[in-house]
Amino acid sequence: MKTLSTNQIQHIEEFLISQYHIKYQDTRDEVLDHIACEIEELMNEGKEYDNAFKITFNKWNKDLSPHPWIRYKNVPSFLGRQWIKRDIISIILCMLIGLSIPYLLKEFIEHNNLANILGSSICLVSILLGGFICIKYFKVKGYRISQLKKEVLACGAISLFYYVMFIGGFTYKLLPLILIMCLYQIYYIIEIQKVRPLSKL
Incomplete structure (x- = not known):
């Protein structure tokens, strides 16, 4: 049974970095x-490493x-496809709840x-959630967690803007947007909890 050498594994990893920026x-x-x-399977079927490498990466x-x-x-597309459906469903759900409750x-x-x-209360909760996630996961790296951190911070920043602009002057009409932002954050935080622990860099 053929197995990949250390150099071949290193070659694959370097290709993932240089070609696909993983x-x-x-x-x-x-x-x-x-x-x-997959490359080892092809090699065991009689293909040379270079040929198996090309077939697999194609x-x-x-x-x-x-x-x-x-x-x-x-x-990478295979990760995006895993997230897109539940993200869209959750965003639509947050919008419906945020618009309907007020x-x-x-x-x-x-x-x-x-x-x-x-x-004011919703804005403050949103701002605090953004700050909490920023501090707690500051050094944690990964595709999903990096994306979610940006989203949480963006929602917190929007809430901060509304808090500064409308403190003491919030009206019923302003509530849906800030409630939606806060609900987004809650969803993103739930998603962050699902992400397996990653090494801190």
Whole structure:
């Protein structure tokens, strides 16, 4: 049974870095393992290493190339495909909840003058969540966690802007957007918890 040499494994890893820019070790190790197994299978079927290498990378090319959607820029396609469906569903769900709750509670909010308290509170929660994630996962690297950290911080920044601009002057009409931002953050934080622990660099 033929197995890859250390130099051949190193060659595959270097190719993943140079050709596909797979910069995070955890993802690279996972892909390397799959590709190495496939190359070894082809070698055991009688193919030379160079030929097996070309066949395997031709097969993997689409999966390793960057995902076309800008949201997952520089992320290998096979990873982006894993995230896109649940991200879209969750974003739509957050929007529906964020738009419907203030609408359903409109009379209660306006009658009790709660818009300013709710607006300020939601903004502060969002800002604190952004800061917490930034600090807790500051040195943690990985495709998914890096993307989620950016999203959480962006939502926190939008909430900070609204807090500064409308402090003391929140109205019912401003609540949906900041509630949606906060719900996005909660979803992103749940997703961060699903990401397996990665090495801190």
